[in-house]
Amino acid sequence: MTQSFRLGVAGLGTVGASVVRMIARRSEALRSMTGREIRVTAVSSRDKARDRGLDLAGVTWFDDPVALAGAGEVDCVIELIGGAEGPAKATVEAALAAGKHVVTANKALLAKHGAALAQAAEARGVALAYEASVAGGIPVIKALREGLAGNTVSRVYGILNGTCNYILTRMEREGLTFEACLKDAQALGYAEADPTFDVEGYDTAHKLAILTSLAFGVEIDAEGVSVEGISAIQPLDLKMAEELGYRIKLLGVAQAAAGGIEQRVHPTMVPLSSSIAQVMGVTNAVTIDADAVGELTLIGPGAGGEATASAVVADVADVAAGVLRTTFGRPSAHLAPPQRIAMQRHEGGYYIRLTVHDRPGVAAGVATRMAERDISIESILQRRDERAASKDPHGRSGQPVPLVLITYAATEGTIRDALEAIAGDGLLAEAPQLIRIERE
Amino acid sequence: MTQSFRLGVAGLGTVGASVVRMIARRSEALRSMTGREIRVTAVSSRDKARDRGLDLAGVTWFDDPVALAGAGEVDCVIELIGGAEGPAKATVEAALAAGKHVVTANKALLAKHGAALAQAAEARGVALAYEASVAGGIPVIKALREGLAGNTVSRVYGILNGTCNYILTRMEREGLTFEACLKDAQALGYAEADPTFDVEGYDTAHKLAILTSLAFGVEIDAEGVSVEGISAIQPLDLKMAEELGYRIKLLGVAQAAAGGIEQRVHPTMVPLSSSIAQVMGVTNAVTIDADAVGELTLIGPGAGGEATASAVVADVADVAAGVLRTTFGRPSAHLAPPQRIAMQRHEGGYYIRLTVHDRPGVAAGVATRMAERDISIESILQRRDERAASKDPHGRSGQPVPLVLITYAATEGTIRDALEAIAGDGLLAEAPQLIRIERE
Numbered sequence: 001m002t003q004s005f006r007l008g009v010a011g012l013g014t015v016g017a018s019v020v021r022m023i024a025r026r027s028e029a030l031r032s033m034t035g036r037e038i039r040v041t042a043v044s045s046r047d048k049a050r051d052r053g054l055d056l057a058g059v060t061w062f063d064d065p066v067a068l069a070g071a072g073e074v075d076c077v078i079e080l081i082g083g084a085e086g087p088a089k090a091t092v093e094a095a096l097a098a099g100k101h102v103v104t105a106n107k108a109l110l111a112k113h114g115a116a117l118a119q120a121a122e123a124r125g126v127a128l129a130y131e132a133s134v135a136g137g138i139p140v141i142k143a144l145r146e147g148l149a150g151n152t153v154s155r156v157y158g159i160l161n162g163t164c165n166y167i168l169t170r171m172e173r174e175g176l177t178f179e180a181c182l183k184d185a186q187a188l189g190y191a192e193a194d195p196t197f198d199v200e201g202y203d204t205a206h207k208l209a210i211l212t213s214l215a216f217g218v219e220i221d222a223e224g225v226s227v228e229g230i231s232a233i234q235p236l237d238l239k240m241a242e243e244l245g246y247r248i249k250l251l252g253v254a255q256a257a258a259g260g261i262e263q264r265v266h267p268t269m270v271p272l273s274s275s276i277a278q279v280m281g282v283t284n285a286v287t288i289d290a291d292a293v294g295e296l297t298l299i300g301p302g303a304g305g306e307a308t309a310s311a312v313v314a315d316v317a318d319v320a321a322g323v324l325r326t327t328f329g330r331p332s333a334h335l336a337p338p339q340r341i342a343m344q345r346h347e348g349g350y351y352i353r354l355t356v357h358d359r360p361g362v363a364a365g366v367a368t369r370m371a372e373r374d375i376s377i378e379s380i381l382q383r384r385d386e387r388a389a390s391k392d393p394h395g396r397s398g399q400p401v402p403l404v405l406i407t408y409a410a411t412e413g414t415i416r417d418a419l420e421a422i423a424g425d426g427l428l429a430e431a432p433q434l435i436r437i438e439r440e
Numbered sequence: 441m442t443q444s445f446r447l448g449v450a451g452l453g454t455v456g457a458s459v460v461r462m463i464a465r466r467s468e469a470l471r472s473m474t475g476r477e478i479r480v481t482a483v484s485s486r487d488k489a490r491d492r493g494l495d496l497a498g499v500t501w502f503d504d505p506v507a508l509a510g511a512g513e514v515d516c517v518i519e520l521i522g523g524a525e526g527p528a529k530a531t532v533e534a535a536l537a538a539g540k541h542v543v544t545a546n547k548a549l550l551a552k553h554g555a556a557l558a559q560a561a562e563a564r565g566v567a568l569a570y571e572a573s574v575a576g577g578i579p580v581i582k583a584l585r586e587g588l589a590g591n592t593v594s595r596v597y598g599i600l601n602g603t604c605n606y607i608l609t610r611m612e613r614e615g616l617t618f619e620a621c622l623k624d625a626q627a628l629g630y631a632e633a634d635p636t637f638d639v640e641g642y643d644t645a646h647k648l649a650i651l652t653s654l655a656f657g658v659e660i661d662a663e664g665v666s667v668e669g670i671s672a673i674q675p676l677d678l679k680m681a682e683e684l685g686y687r688i689k690l691l692g693v694a695q696a697a698a699g700g701i702e703q704r705v706h707p708t709m710v711p712l713s714s715s716i717a718q719v720m721g722v723t724n725a726v727t728i729d730a731d732a733v734g735e736l737t738l739i740g741p742g743a744g745g746e747a748t749a750s751a752v753v754a755d756v757a758d759v760a761a762g763v764l765r766t767t768f769g770r771p772s773a774h775l776a777p778p779q780r781i782a783m784q785r786h787e788g789g790y791y792i793r794l795t796v797h798d799r800p801g802v803a804a805g806v807a808t809r810m811a812e813r814d815i816s817i818e819s820i821l822q823r824r825d826e827r828a829a830s831k832d833p834h835g836r837s838g839q840p841v842p843l844v845l846i847t848y849a850a851t852e853g854t855i856r857d858a859l860e861a862i863a864g865d866g867l868l869a870e871a872p873q874l875i876r877i878e879r880e
Contacts, residue, residue, distance in 0.1 A: 022590045022732065029657065032770040033589055131587075137733035139587025147571075147579025149473055150462045150753030217469065275739055278718050292462065292750035293577035296740040299715055301733055310732035313590030323763050330472040 004037035005320040006073055008100075010065035010091050011080030012045035015105060015132075017052045018309035019078060024055070026313065034321040044068040069094035076101040076127075076319055078312060084108035096120040096128065101324075103315040105132035105308055111206035111222035114213070118327035127324045129315035134207040135160055135284040137307030138300040139314060144214040144288065145329040151290035153215040157253040157438065160207040162282030162302040163191045163198040164230050164250040168267075169280045172238040172247070178231055190282060200229030201250065201265040208252030212263055213328045213335065215254060215288065220328065221263070221338035225252075228266040237353060237433060240381065240404050241269055244351070247277040251438060260339030262346055269351050269437040275299070295440070344413035349378070349437035352405045352415070354422070355430035358398060362427050366403065369421045376408040400429035406437070444477035445760040446513055448540075450505035450531050451520030452485035455545060455572075457492045458749035459518060464495070466753065474761040484508040509534035516541040516567075516759055518752060524548035536560040536568065541764075543755040545572035545748055551646035551662035554653070558767035568767045569755035574647040575600055575724040577747030578740040579754060584654040584728065585769040591730035593655040597693040597878065600647040602722030602742040603631045603638040604670050604690040608707075609720045612678040612687070618671055630722060640669030641690065641705040648692030652703055653768045653775065655694060655728065660768065661703070661778035665692075668706040677793060677873060680821065680844050681709055684791070687717040691878060700779030702786055709791050709877040715739070735880070784853035789818070789877035792845045792855070794862070795870035798838060802867050806843065809861045816848040840869035846877070 007023065009016050020040050023030070030038045044062040062068035069077050069091045077095035079102060081088040088109055095102050096117065104110070110117070110130050121128035131141045135158065144156070159165050167181040182199065185191035197203050209222035230250050241248050246269035255262045270277045275297040279285040284302030289295055301307035318325075328335055356362045363382065370377060381404040407415065419432050447463065449456050460480050463470070470478045484502040502508035509517050509531045517535035519542060521528040528549055535542050536557065544550070549557070550570050561568035571581045575598065584596070599605050607621040622639065625631035637643050649662035670690050681688050686709035695702045710717045715737040719725040724742030729735055741747035758765075768775060796802045803822065810817060821844040847855065859872050 018732075026590055026592075029592075029770075030589060032657070032774040033766075138736060139583050142582060142587050143579050146758060147582050147754050148750065149470060149757035150466055150750045152466075152469075217472070273718075275715065275718055278713075278715055290750075292458075292746040292753075294741050294747065296578060296738070298736070298738050300736040306732040307734065310588065310590045310730075313732075314587050317589035318586060321765075325761075326473075330469075334472040 002036045004039055005034070006039060006041040006075045007078055007316065008042035008044070008068045008071060008074035008076070009040055009078045009080065010044045010068055011082070012043055012052055013080065014305035015308045015312070016045070016080045017054055018305035019080070019312050020054050022309050022313050023316070030317055030320070034317050036320050038316060038320050041073045042068050042071055065091040066094045069100065070098045074100060076103060076316065078316070079104040079106055082106055082108070084112040089113060092117060093120065096124055096126060099124045099126055101127040101319045103129045103312055103319065105130070105312060107133040107203070107206040107210060111209045111220065114210070114220040114327065115332065119332050121327055122332060125324070127319045128327045129319060129325070130210070131315045132308045132311035134210050135286055136300070136302040136304065137310045138284060138286065138298045138302070139311065140211070140286045140298050141214065142314070143296070143298060144211065145325060148288065148290055148293065151292045153288060153290045155253065155255040155289040156211050156215045156286065157251050158286035159249050159276060159279050159284050160204045160252050160286070160302065161198055161250060162284060163195065164204070165279065166190050166282045167199070168230060168233070168238070168248055168250065171233070171235055172242070175235050175239070177235060178233055199231055201227040204250060204252040204265045208254055208263055208265060211252070211286070212254040212261060216256065216261055217330060217335055218261065218338050219335045221340070224338055224340040225263040225265060226343040230267050232433070233267050234433070236402065237435065240353065241351070242272070243381070244379065244406060245272050246270060246351070246437070247272055248435065249276065249279070253438060257341055260341045262341045264343060264346065267435050269435055271440060274440050344411070344416070346412045346436070347409050349409055349439065350407045350415050351435040351437060352407065352419070353433040354403045354405070354428055355400045356403045356427050357429055358401045363403060365425055365427050366405070366422055369418050369425070370405070370407070373414045373418050375410045375414060375418055378406045378408050380405050442476045444479055445474070446479060446481040446515045447518055447756065448482035448484070448508045448511060448514035448516070449480055449518045449520065450484045450508055451522065452483055452492055453520065454745035455748045455752070456485070456520045457494055458745035459520070459752050460494050462749050462753050463756070470757055470760070474757050476760050478756060478760050481513045482508050482511055505531040506534045509540065510538045514540060516543060516756065518756070519544040519546055522546055522548070524552040529553060532557060533560065536564055536566060539564045539566055541567040541759045543569045543752055543759065545570070545752060547573040547643070547646040547650060551649045551660065554650070554660040554767065555772065559772050561767055562772060565764070567759045567764045569759060569765070570650070571755045572748045572751035574650050575726055576740070576742040576744065577750045578724060578726065578738045578742070579751065580651070580726045580738055581654065582754070583736070583738060584651065585765060588728065588730055588733065591732045593728060593730045595693065595695040595729040596651050596655045596726065597691050598726035599689050599716060599719050599724050600644045600692050600726070600742065601638055601690060602724060603635065604644070605719065606630050606722045607639070608670060608673070608678070608688055608690065611673070611675060612682070615675050617675060618673055639671055641667040644690060644692040644705045648694055648703055648705060651692070651726070652694040652701060656696065656701055657770060657775055658701065658778050659775045661780070664778055664780040665703040665705060666783040670707050672873070673707050674873070676842065677875065680793065681791070682712070683821070684819065684846060685712050686710060686791070686877070687712055688875065689716065689719070693878060697781055700781045702781045704783060704786065707875050709875055711880060714880050784851070784856070786852045786876070787849050789849055789879065790847045790855050791875040791877060792847065792859070793873040794843045794845070794868055795840045796843045796867050797869055798841045803843060805865055805867050806845070806862055809858045809865070810845070810847070813854045813858050815850045815854060815858055818846045818848050820845050
């Protein structure tokens, strides 16, 4: 009989505890699927005393995850410590150096050190698997790496951060401010005490960088992602979006363009009728545009102990069955070097919300500056405060008013140049709001 | 260097031609991903003379696909002939008997002979892969078989037939009849000259049976699927559905229930806000409910040469890389025998559209028959022809009128019993329309 496949779980938080339980619960099915018994033989965590409700009888406890990584009773290390440096990195490095397979949910580690770790895994002929690092329980790594082998991918984009999508969903549904929704998200445990990493887009950027490498066969380049979060989005933008037939989502987008690959994270207007626009709350979604399949969309849970554990256990089952994929879908030496495209060169439609002084000629002045740069306007929307305006014989309130423009495709550089000129003309009462439009 | 992986393509229709082109086009990427050169070394088709625009230099032509299956220059046979019997079956059997891997897009063959073929593949230690057989380019077989290994699935359902979804989409959007839309679908090549197989739900049933086996670890049981097509759906039903917050889709549903697994194909009311309700035209979608991930939805192209070839080539890449999965996710001997649940025992909500005589007491009579059987009504909608009714002092037209009921969960047996009683009371001017509701 084939030997059992022995797991060392480093990190026993919510996900770690779910993994231990799932491996036990699915024991028979996993044996049937992989041809081997899979069992947890070692665990490591900071606090041994804490009651996690786990049956750890017969399981070796390690205070030091690096010691677990080198232990003889472990074939595969499951790294759930988190963080790009420190014990997580040391544990994964030690495991790979010892010739152990590694399964991890650590997007920050992959994004920052993925290239070196992939080489280490290749050198030892072991797996470095990370389905859980992107979009939680959605098997998107598998879909990109294996399911679309026949395709050339042109774009991959998605809602990769549940915290942001939860906040945007509530802002839209209830007309609340970003700050109010963030507070609620924190109270519900959807957002950290320091929410910067999530709401400013860095978490999405790490996940996007992983998807980019797989989708385009290039070296991972998290530093090359242009990042913008959702903290500047105002209820008015969500309202305007809906009127114009869009919904605002924080998207990570990787797109092949002339000369390289754009990688960008930003609040985005997506058509109300698109699959991705229907994704509300903490749910994640990824859409892949590829030459043979056209458009493929995967929607599912982006976080949570059980959903993340589901992805971890899928990786474990693959490795136990002897399926060892190269980390980024092909040998490191075959990955193309990243070719960044500056955000200034991004071409697309834009939603521009200006806050202008309410006086004659302002709209004309704005339109002129756009026209001078060959920027075509698809629609223009001006909202006056009707009550205030009614007091004035010319229908003007004296208060600054929003002026919203939707442009046809233009480069970001040109748009920013036009906005500078408009600001220079003294037409703006506030800094402009700029949201990119992503079409299906 | 590793030997090249040699493909024999049996069937050079749209999909076969796409496969040949895709293997050539993705040659370098596939070599990088799998570590082997993959090339087409043999082909077979009925008509050698036809110009397919393919470069078949150096490729051996076989008039007989069974001869191709046994040929020395072939490691893997790609069966794209179609049909559950005849040359398709003979080719696959010959290939497996000769110890060749098989990749197929043939759902009918799998549905009918999958169990025997899986055993033959296991006996020879070769792969029998069929990603292309369900939902075209969506990698749903991979998701179920590998990506959800940690999950217990409770339900899998989907839009698995593009022809039906196209017809329903047009009926809904344009208020057209089934017959008119079918004619258009035939003219556009979305429906066959004899459309029975698609529109009466049999194609969906074959695909569902495959998903059921994978999702629940049971022997494939296509005969156990209860099947109902879309030909009886009327424009009025689509209109009523929308008013009630639903959309009508032809779904295949497999669901764990007490004592077994329900497998059913029927027109279904799905909530307008659900992901699956957004799926329009020839697109396919599959939703999987499972304990760890909750809900996972995959949306993509269900048919077409390139999309289907994409799934075929993904299977080829797996097999070339040495990844040999058991056909239904676990050894045949580990699959549980099917346990059918009769449709009469299905429990769910129902949309019932009655055509009743327009006279006093009819609604009360209907409601009484329901109440007698403990069927709770969620909503009731009666539409009179206002013009006709306005001529009568009591607001009655004398014409039969539609009476629509939405029920809370009840068993199909009870509902059918109530409808029989209502018919027996002489209240109905036409046979009732019954559409099941599927909640998220």
